Amino acid sequence: MLHIIDDEDVIRDSLSWLARSRQIAAIGYSSAEQFLASLDQPLRFDTEGDCILLDVRMEGLSGIHLFDILSGKKLTKRLPVIFLTGHGDVPMAVDTLKRGAFDFFEKPFNDNKLMDRVQEALAQSRAAGVSAAVHERLATLSAREKEVLELILLGKMNKVIADELGISMRTVEVHRAHVFDKMQVKTAVELAGILK
Known part of the structure; x- marks a missing residue:
């Protein structure tokens, strides 16, 4: 306008x-x-x-x-x-x-x-x-979701993320889903695109 x-x-x-x-x-x-x-x-x-x-x-x-x-x-x-x-x-x-x-x-x-x-x-x-x-959406992420986000951006798979963070793969999947939902994306490629 x-x-x-x-x-x-x-x-x-x-x-x-x-x-x-x-x-x-x-x-x-x-x-x-x-x-x-x-x-x-x-x-x-x-x-x-x-x-x-x-x-x-x-x-x-x-x-x-x-x-x-x-x-x-x-x-x-x-x-x-x-x-x-x-x-x-x-x-x-x-x-x-x-x-x-x-x-x-x-x-x-x-x-x-x-x-x-x-x-x-x-x-x-x-x-x-x-x-x-994007900054407003990032602010809605929990500390653990931010950790998962950083590892997703490095291209790491759920199993590797789970091992690195010492949590179950199911928990990683839940956090990953929350990250995608809160950031309003469907894929890791989209996520990387809005954060570049």
């Missing part, structure tokens, strides 16, 4: 149309405060990724201030920010990029270049979301 935060209706509408032309879902916000209010709801990330197009200068809370809030909440990896401005300067662009902004575009901008960067930001967001989900 592309989140467009700009206090000009015409900009939000044109960017939404541009996003739809690339089959990117978009939603507009007329202010940073309106976007922040939407974050008060339980945060649900789009499986296709999320990205923010953020105007630097707006009435009320500025885009820079909103970026600082998002950075403080450690959301900018999952919600990459692309700044848009008609009043940008080189030091401002360099500063925001150093602090983790995904990109910085001056108005007027090249539509295709902007949408290419949006698609790259969405891909980064998807990857960050997958990584976060």
